[in-house]
Amino acid sequence: MQYVEDIFRTLLTCAQGMRITMRHLLFTDNITVQYPDHKRVLPERFRGVLHADSTKCTGCTLCARACPVNCIIIEFEGKGKDRRVARFEIDISTCMWCGLCVEACRESAIETTLEYEISCYVQDDMRLKFGLGPKKEQLPAERAEPPAPQAPSSGQTGGPSTPPESPGGSAPGGQQP
Amino acid sequence: MQPVTASVGAPDLKDRLDVLLTYLPSFLSSHGEIVSAVFLLIVALAVLLGVSVYVCLAVWLERKISADMQDRLGPMRVGWHGVVQMLVDPVKLALKEDLCPGAADRPFFMLAPFVVLAASFATFAVMPFSAAFILADLDIGVLYVASVGAGVLVGLVMAGWASNNKWALFSAIRTIAMLVSYEIPVGLSIVTVVMMVGSLSTQKIVLAQLSDAGMAGWHLFRFPPVFMVSFLVFFIAGLAEVNRTPFDLAEADSELVAGFHTEYSGMRWSFFFLAEYADMLIVSMLGTVLYLGGWAPLTVTRPLTIDFWVFWGMAALLAWYLHWLWTRIYLPRGEYGLIVVQTAILIAIALALLVVPSLAWFLIKSLALIFVMMWLRWTLPRPRIDQLMYLCWKVLIPVAFVNLFVVGVMRLYWR
Amino acid sequence: MVTPREIHDRLKAQFPDDVGDFVEEPVEFFSEVKPAAVGRVCAFLKEDPELSFNYLVSISSVDLTANLAAVYHLESMDLESGRTRHAFVMRAQAPRDNPVIASVATVWGTAIWQEREVYDLMGITFEGHPDLKRILTDDDWVGHPLRKDYVFPKTYRGIDLE
C-alpha cells in the first residue's frame, strides 16, 4: 500500500540520513582551518602576485604584450644604446592572474610568487613598482626595490593584519641575495 | 542517598534546590500576598533570564553542532571553541541599526516581535521545572500551553503582513496555514496523555510518570507502540509548530528569502530568533513533560517491579532486533565503533545522572530533544507546502485519531 | 547520413528563388539563404520527415562590413539513440542599413532567446519574433555592441564609463 510505504520509507530514509550526519559529528575530522592562524601549504606552481626581477629584465616588453588586460606598464627613456627601462609597474588590481606574462618572458625575469594577501587601503598600493632596468655596465649593482608583499602593508594605514612574511609562501623579499 | 518514596506525588527531597523552593514560597506567603507576588515576579524574571541564557547557549550549540556535522570548525575566535560567542552575538545584535522599511505598516511592524516574544515566554509559566519549581501550576496547564503558544502565530502574521514585502506575505500565509493545521495533531496527541492521566495539569502529568523503575514509568513506554507513535506525532507536529527545519516553510530561505523576518534587523530581528529558540524549548519541555517523565529522575530505585521487567525486556528485544538489522544491512561498512561509542556515552551519561537534581533532569531531557531537533535540521531537506499539509491532514491527524481511539479503549478495559 | 551538399540541393529544388550558393570554406560548408525566406526554409527543414532538423544549435551573427549575417547551425538528432543524423549550416545576409531577417522563433523554441541575443548585440531585426527586445544589455542601451563600427559610450545614465 502506497500510503503506508510512503510513511515507512520517509521514516527509514530520514533515520539513515541522520546516521550519516551523526557519523560525521562523531568521527570525521574537521577539514577547515582557521585562516589567518593556519594557512594551507601552497603548491610550488601557485600563481600569486607577480614579481619582476629587474636584474634579469631586458626590457623586451613581451610580457606587456602578452598581457590580456594590459596591467604591465613599461616605459623607456633614452635612445639607441642608452635606452633603458624607466618605469616597470604591474597593476595587480587589474591583473587577472593568468600567468601568460610569465610564459612569455624568455629571461624568467617575471614570475609568480606564493603571495596572495594583497588587500590594502589605498589603490595606489596595488601598483607594484619594480626597480629601474639597468644599463649594461650597472647590471650587477642594481637591485629591485622592496617588492610585492610589502607594498600593501607599507601603506599609511599599516593595519595590524598582514605580517610581512607569511608562513605559507616564501615572500619574494627573501629570495634576494 | 535516600530512595525516592514510592508514593506518587511526594516531593523529591533529595536535593537542596527543591527544599529551598518548596519552603521558601510558603514561608513568604505567610507574610502576605504582596510578598508572594513579588517573589513570583522574581522567579518569572529568573525564568526569563534563564531562557535568554539558554537561547544564547542554543545558538552557539547549534552553530557548533552543525559545523561538526559538516566537518567544519564553527565559531572558534572568541574564547575556548568560541564559547564567548554566546555573549558576543546578542551584543552585536543589540548594537545594530533598527530599520523599518518606508512602506511598512509601522506600528504593527514594530510591535510584531514583542507579540511573538511575549507569547512564547508566557508559555513557560506552566512548565514544571521540578516538583516545587513551577510558576503557576494551573489545572489546565497543557491547554494553556497550546492556546497561549498560538499567540506566536498572531505575531508572525503581523510581521509578515506589516513588512509590506511580498516574500514576507507569502510567509505569513504559509504560517497561518501551517500553524492552524498543526495545532490539531499536537492537540490530539496531547489528549492521549491527558486521557491516561486524567488531568490537564502539567505537574500531575509528571507525577503520574514517577516510578521505581526509572524510565519504565514514562508514558513513552506505556502500551508499547501506542504512545511511541503518539510521541512521534507530537514531535513532528511540534517541529512544524515552531517553524523548525525541515518544516521551516515560513522562512524557507531558498524560496522565501527569509520569510517574515526578511525586513527586520538588529534587536527586533533577534527577538524572532529568541522566540524561535524559546519555542523549541517549549516543545521539548512539553514533550518531556508528556512523554519522558518530566523532572522524574532516571534512577532505578526498586528493580524488581513488573514495570521494570516489561520495559527492559522490551528494550532488550528491540536492541537485539536493531543489531540484527544492522548486521544485515550495514555490516560491510564497519560501524561497530559508532555503536560502541554511542553506548559508552549513554552509559556515562546515565551514571553521571544518578546524582543530579530533578531540575537538571528536566533540562537534560529537554536539551536532548533539542539536540534531536538540531540533528534533524542539519540532515533533512524541506518538504513543499502542499506536502506539509498532506502530512498533517492525511497522515498525522488520522494516526493521532487512531491512537486516541486505542488509548480510549485501553483506558476503559485495561485499568 | 545526408551530406550538407545534398541538403542544399534539396533546398534549392524546394525553394529555387530563396536559396543561394553553397559555399565550401576549408573547415565548414554552408548555404546562403535569402533573409526573408529563412523562416520558410527552416520550417521546411524541421518538418521534412527525412531531414527533420529538430535541434537548432546556435544562431551566430557576423558583421561582414557591407552586410550583417546570421549563421544558423542545425542538427538533426535521433531521440532514441542520441546520434546526430546530419548537420547543416546556413547563412542569411541582410543589408547593414536595414537588417531584417525572418524569425525562426516559431520553429524552434531556443530561437526565441538566441534571436533576442543577436538583435541585442548585432542589431538584426527578426520579423515575426513574438517578443523581440534586448536581452543582455539594458533596455535603454544605445547601439549594438558587436558591430564593428560600434563606439563605446562615454556615459550611461550619468555614470562615467571611462
Add this chain to the structure above:
Amino acid sequence: MSGIVDQVQRQKALKTDRMTINMGPQHPSTHGVLRLLVTTDGEIVDHVEPVIGYLHRCKEKIAENLPYYQFMPYTDRLDYLAGMNNNWAWAMAVEKLAGVKVPERAEYIRVMFGELNRIASHLVAVGTFGLDLGTFTPVLYCFHEREKILDLFEATCGARLTYNYYRIGGVAKDLPDGLVTKIREFLDPFEKRIDELNTLLSENHIFVRRTANVGVFPPALALDYGVTGPSLRASGVPHDLRRAAPYSIYDRFKFEVVVGRGEKGTVGDTWDRYDCRVREMSESVKIVRQCLDGLPDGEVRTKLPAVFKPPKGHVLFKAENPKGELGYYVVSDGSPKPSRVHIRGPSFCNLSIIPAVCRGVMLADLVAILGSIDIVLGEVDR
C-alpha cells in the same frame, strides 16, 4: 436570503488577483544574478519570465580585440565552475580552425582534467541543489570532495578556479611529480562518498517527493529549446558529444552515457536530472582511471609560430561541458585576432526552457527546477 445573488456577491468579494514578484537578482536560489519575474496565483506559479544580463561582460567583443591565446583566461570566467572544460573547447575550436595537432600526452592530460572538472562541477550542482531544497549538509560534503579536485588543479596550474591551463596545441605545463598518485588517492574513496551522498540525499524520501514528477522535460520539448547535457540526457535522450561525435580521444575510453530512467517518477523529472549528474560522476571517475592507466610520455605542447595566425575560415566547435554543449563559433580573417567569436553557452539555452515548463508548478518547485537545470550565470550572460 436570496441564495444565488448572495453567492455571486461573495464570489465578487473574493475575487483574487495575480501577484507579480521579482525573484532575484538577489535571491538565495537563483544561483547568481538571475532575475525571474514570477506571476503567481497564491503559491502556484502562473508565468515566469527570466531576465538576464546582470553579469554581461562583453566576452564576445573582448575576444575580437585579443589574440587567440589571450582569450584563453577569459574562457575560464564563462562557466566558472568548469574552467578546464571551457579552456579545452576554446583550444579545440582554434585547433580545428588552424589544423593544429596536439601531442598524445597532452590529449590524455586534457581528458583527465576535463573529467575531473566535470566531477567538480557536478559536485557543486548536486550540493547546491540540496541547498535549494533546504538541506544544508550535503553541499558541504560535496564541497569537501571538490576541494580535493581543486587542490590537484592548483598543484598543476597554480590556480583553483581560473585555470588558464590549456593552450592552443597542448597544455601549459606537464603534470608535477606525484600528481598521478594524488589523483588515484582522490579517486579511490570517491565512490564511497557518492554512496554516502545517495543515502543522505538522493534516497531521502522527502527529497524524492520534492523532486520526482516535478518539472518534467519531454525529450522533444527539451531539444526544441536547445537543452543539452545532463538535463537532456535525463529526459531519456542518450546524446553525449563524447559518444555521439567523439572529439579529442574520447573514442578510446569505455564509459556509459548516463540516461534518465524515471526511477522515482517520470523520465525527465527533476530527480532524474539530479540523479544523472550523480551517476555521471562515477562515469567520469572511470574515464580518469583509464587515462591514468594509459598516460603516455612525451611532449605536452606543440610549438606554434610566435605570431599565430589561423587561416581564413570559420567553425563552430562544440564540446560536452558539464552543463551541456559549449560551442565556440570562431570566424578568422587570417589576422592574429579572431574577427568574430560567438559563444553558445549551454546554460543560456538550458535556462530558456524555464518559461515553457514552469507553468502551474508551485513556487518551491520553481526553485527545484531551476536548481536541477544547474545554470551558471557567468555563462548565461557571458
